[in-house]
Amino acid sequence: MIETRNLWFGYDKAEVLRGVNFRAARREVTVLMGRNGAGKTTLLMHLNGLLKPRRGEIRVDGKKVSYDRKSLIELRKKVAYVFQNPDDQIIAPTVSQDVAFGPANLGFKEDELKVIVNEALRVVGLEGYERRLCSTLSGGEKKKLAIASAIAMDPEYVIMDEPTAGVDALGFKAVVEIVERLRGRGKGLIVSTHDFDLAKAIGDKFVFMDAGKVVYEGDEVDFSLARKLGIRTFQSGKLIVVPHNTGIPDVSADFVAAMGYKAKERAMKEGINVDITSTVLERSILRAIEGHTVLLICSAEMLNVVRREVVKFPVYFEILEDGKTRVEVKSIGDFNSCVG
Ligand SMILES: Nc1ncnc2c1ncn2[C@@H]1O[C@H](COP(=O)(O)OP(=O)(O)OP(=O)(O)O)[C@@H](O)[C@H]1O
Ligand SMILES: [Mg+2]
Numbered sequence: 001m002i003e004t005r006n007l008w009f010g011y012d013k014a015e016v017l018r019g020v021n022f023r024a025a026r027r028e029v030t031v032l033m034g035r036n037g038a039g040k041t042t043l044l045m046h047l048n049g050l051l052k053p054r055r056g057e058i059r060v061d062g063k064k065v066s067y068d069r070k071s072l073i074e075l076r077k078k079v080a081y082v083f084q085n086p087d088d089q090i091i092a093p094t095v096s097q098d099v100a101f102g103p104a105n106l107g108f109k110e111d112e113l114k115v116i117v118n119e120a121l122r123v124v125g126l127e128g129y130e131r132r133l134c135s136t137l138s139g140g141e142k143k144k145l146a147i148a149s150a151i152a153m154d155p156e157y158v159i160m161d162e163p164t165a166g167v168d169a170l171g172f173k174a175v176v177e178i179v180e181r182l183r184g185r186g187k188g189l190i191v192s193t194h195d196f197d198l199a200k201a202i203g204d205k206f207v208f209m210d211a212g213k214v215v216y217e218g219d220e221v222d223f224s225l226a227r228k229l230g231i232r233t234f235q236s237g238k239l240i241v242v243p244h245n246t247g248i249p250d251v252s253a254d255f256v257a258a259m260g261y262k263a264k265e266r267a268m269k270e271g272i273n274v275d276i277t278s279t280v281l282e283r284s285i286l287r288a289i290e291g292h293t294v295l296l297i298c299s300a301e302m303l304n305v306v307r308r309e310v311v312k313f314p315v316y317f318e319i320l321e322d323g324k325t326r327v328e329v330k331s332i333g334d335f336n337s338c339v340g
Helices: 040-047 071-080 095-105 112-126 139-151 167-182 195-200 224-229 261-271 281-291 298-309 332-338
Strands: 001-011 017-024 029-032 055-060 077-080 158-160 186-190 205-210 213-220 237-245 256-259 295-300 316-321 324-328
Touching: 017 029, 017 186, 017 205, 017 213, 029 040, 029 195, 040 077, 040 256, 071 077, 077 139, 095 112, 095 139, 112 139, 112 167, 139 158, 139 167, 167 186, 167 195, 186 195, 186 205, 186 316, 205 295, 213 256, 237 281, 237 298, 256 261, 256 281, 261 295, 281 295, 281 298, 295 298, 298 316
Parallel strands: 029 186, 029 205, 077 158, 158 186, 237 295, 237 316, 256 295
Antiparallel strands: 001 017, 001 055, 205 213, 316 324
């Protein structure tokens, strides 16, 4: 377990961390989220001694972190840090030299180093890159190399600061796989991200920070709190589906759609202004993906069609009956697991 207790820190006069109590366990992925400037990177940098708190303490497996040289070396063997920008981290000319750098400093011999390098490159999927010049790697490959170099020391905990920033769909998949592989080996992972796709794909625990404090900790993503905190959710929109023959809820929607003549009739009877009346389903889904809240009144017999179609898209979707939520069908995490 990595724990912070009442952690305070500021770069100058202003306090950036204001009493942070944070916990992350082994064999779990703890996802850290929060708006720009909330203090995520600052907190992460405390966890392996890159920053020293003004007040409060950090404990790693129960042991209080201290800041003499020897203790810091021990700490950094145990807690690896993957910087957001790999160029901040890559130091050697070639891939294998970079991965070997840390372990070589710890005194591992040539043949041991070879095994360590191969293994680390295998975990991140960079086999065959040993002799490549780091400067010739693509951005995504550099990210993988930075992870490989961090885990070459066989740490117990791995911190990753925004590992999917600037990464394409394949790179995203690679990051998810790396994280899962590391968790499978019993490592504790602490990952900060603005990427809800990633959060949902890897997270066991979710921690939200705001203005230098932890304001939420739980096993589930709390989307409405996230939105309130200004955390970017992939789709802030939602499709609320209501069969025509039930109570129409009083929700504030950006758009109202009516699908099927019974739904249109009902809307007219209720005096509801309908914005979308043709190619209704496709356009409603699109608007929800764009981040709008769409109230879709549909003829009851079309409910199954709607359900079948909507689950193919990364859209939050709920069916309301008599103003109550009956089912919430879709989350972006499910969507992720069904793309290649
Ligand atoms: N080296 C520094 N010197 C002075 N202020 C800093 C420094 N690094 C960060 N800050 C400030 O500390 C606050 C928290 O920054 P931090 O990088 O921890 O936020 P973050 O949550 O990681 O944000 P982001 O999502 O943008 O990465 C910000 O107001 C930032 O301007
Ligand atoms: Mg940051």
